[in-house]
Amino acid sequence: MSKKQNDGLSRRQFLRGSALTAAGTTILNSGLLAHAESPTSNAVGPGPVPITLRINGKDHDLSVEPRTTLADALRDTLHLTGTKVVCDRGACSACTVWIDGIPVNSCLTFVLDVGQREVTTIEGLGTPDHMHPVQAAFVEYDAAQCGYCTPGMVMSTAALLKSNPNPTLEDVQHAVSGNLCRCGTYPKVFAAALAAARKGA
């Protein structure tokens, strides 16, 4: 019997899992995270380190300080500003991106910990002219007011529908329970998510 099975969840897995959003925790049990080995065994820094990040299907070479979070690298270095930083400590899920398809808080993920894994940001999900069905449903049901939480909401919702194509209202509420919206758009987010599911998003 392996240690993993013994302990249920190893310390390393727990630490890795702490960046997960509420939407991500729904997928944690699938064991996908267990396959990702941390690449940060060698000490680097504190100066800039060259890395290659695979984002939305494209490789990006960049030079980052090891203290840089994935969120800051996306926003400040790559200017992929669809990903928002609000609380900067994993409490609001505005910075949700997918790593190998699993929603995580990019503000709690060091960019060096991403390694070879595939990052999907809101820009990679769809574009204004070719929206992902979840994005289209958000527009149709008016599930964005000021819009600042919206990219994170969309990433959580789309992740849910990928793993659970026929969610209940409670499933949707759980998936976006980490995503804070101050304008109070939740009822419309629920409606949009269920509508997108009905359309087979």
Added chain:
Amino acid sequence: MPPANQQQQKKKQQIKEEPRAVTEKTQDQAAREKPGTRKESVYFGIPGTEPLTRIERTVPADEPPALPPNDQLKYIGNRVPRQDGRFKTTGAAKYPSDTHLPNMLYGKFLSSTVPHARVSSVDTSSAERHPGVKAVHVIENDLLSAQVLDKTKEVQSKYPVIRYSGQPIAAVAATSPQAAQEAVSLIKVQYEELPFVLGADEARRPDAPKVFPAPAAQAETAGGGGGSEKVPQSGNVRGPERKDAGDVAKGFAASDAMVEGEFRTQVQTHSALEPHGVVADWKPDMLTVSASTQSTMSVRDELATIFKLPKSKVRVLTEYMGGGFGAKFGAGNVGVVAVHLSKKAGAPVKLFSDRKEEHWTGGNRPDSQQHVKIGATRDGKLQAIQFTSYGTAGVGTGAGTAGPAHAMYKCDNLKTEEYDVFTNASPGTAFRAPGHPPGCFALEQAMDQLAEKLGMDPLVIRDLNDESPARREERRIGAEKFGWKQKFRRPNSDPGPIKRGVGVAQSVWYRIVNMDSGVEVRINRDGSVEALSAVQDIGGGIKTVIAQVVAEELGIQPRDVQVTIGDTVSPPGPPSGGSMTTTSITPAVRNAAYKAKQQLLAHVKAPLRGADPVSLSLKQLAARLPIEMVSATAQRSPEYGKREGMFLGGVQFVEVRVDTETGIVKVEHVVAVHDCGRPMNMLQLESQVNGGVLQGISYALYENRRLDRNTGIMVNPNLEQYKILGAKETPTIEVHIIEHYLARSSTDAGGIGEPATIPTAAAIANAFYNATGVRVRELPITPARVLAALGNLRQGATA
């Protein structure tokens, strides 16, 4: 309840008694000869209550004909999807905090760690030597605090006196956020600490440390807050601001039933997801500032004044912004300091508050302690309202909560006194309907208590004392949709540990018009249409509403109107606040589109399709233009008619579940019925009402700013310990918007942001009473408070 036919008869009488149409006609007749005006017969009334009527108004001669009711319109009033939805949902929308400019520097504040002090020195030399630092600025004036009115009486100090923990002292601009953070920590500040006071109760004591050495006042903002300079101040207590009508002693003497009680509410922070901030780019020919603001114009004007620039040399951009709720008017410390840093560094500077600073000093809704006494005769008619409030906006003002007492019900004998209490805490600012959610929490619970004493249904006592035909219709519709008759039971009806209850409360808010509301509408030769204004979109969706109005007027589709907002190069726009944006700008939009159309028709000498079915489309007409473009600019014209004191409002019904073992209160269902003049976009209005209700629940049950009693430092400046409502606390919400034609402007539109959040906490408190038979008089209604209140019940005490 009286029999149905009696009720109906009353409803009719009520409408007949409305003096509006008659008096205004008389006033209009007096203005008959006024040059540049004409008579226009404009729609008036509430469809569904009575057939719509038309009343005659004197309107500017160049304005379009009266707009028909919504059921005869194509886009206005409909569920038109948000124009910029596809940019917001795909991350393509660029918010001010997303701005990246070449050579852009990052700014960072150094904030005070003490609540009250004279600063004897600020040593920035080490920070200046940091290799990443390009500019350092020491703040000369805290723009958000109240100011001592007689400058000679201010504490003598080289630097601004520190009056709250978190007050900004200095700032740096550096090549990276990390470098800026490092450099800020190198600045050395020497404080001469002064005695301080944090709680409003302690600050009211005569021997309390004085926050200001002499009377002080805070400027008002477009969204409210602040207040008059002509208010007396004694120690830390500023007030009262008084309203007196009739004779309350006489009113109470004539009353058969009276209710008296004290109510308290907490400090709430706005917690907009995008913090306060700007990217400032000082260039010799133009200062350009991307600002997360509710008013591009107020940022421009404040910067022009402070930096002694002509307004034409300051350009403010706000294409998108991530929420404000009242806290984002003017340039503020963040805007002014960013401009100083940019000017010194010769490079653009991005300066945004972090989450902690945003909570701590980004503004807040003041707390309150309210004393209410109301009385009525046996037949339920209010005879007197007496209301006193004390509240602290820290080093700011504007904590008064008497608004609902003034405006909600007809009562001849009224006496209100509002006091601000200064404390050594960060300044309060306008927050979605300043003063009203706490004032409503007190007044609407008192009304409920009065109804119970008189053995009346809470809806009936409101029908008896509220003259508004809109509110009356809202109560009727809401009661029906909610199933009030079936659900409203005796208090504490459920025998088990889980108790359900229902409650109702209502709101009034002011119909506010900002006259600096302009727009330019262009029709190009290829038939494309543009609308431009400096107005910004806080999330209400004004961009889409502008497109709807232009499309309706020109006979094209909303998606074919290119709307450019949030740029002060365009005609001035109103602030996004006080529920005034749609009210203010849509008539200007319609008038500009109408004028542009007239110009087009004059050029091509042919009619536009619509009135005449064989005529040409806008595109076909534009193709015949002899010039590239016709353009018309319109500014808001005064309201039609002269009647003052117009109100917006709504009625909310809630159902709560109280777990008497854990103390957890869950709101399960809400019906919200609101009015906003002519509704412009049902989809967006529903969203705003949802948001108002959810912020109201959050205020009622969860939110509470806590300061450390030894340092004044906020102990929960984050989004996990400062709890705001999330998806799992969201109940089902039914929104219904009534059409309320008032014949006030060429669109007759009104706003909804404030009235939507005002009554929710009061309705929850009333529902809590209905569930448990116990009154909660203090917000937030936390499990601890619930258990304490229910414990009292078990010991035999009553409400």
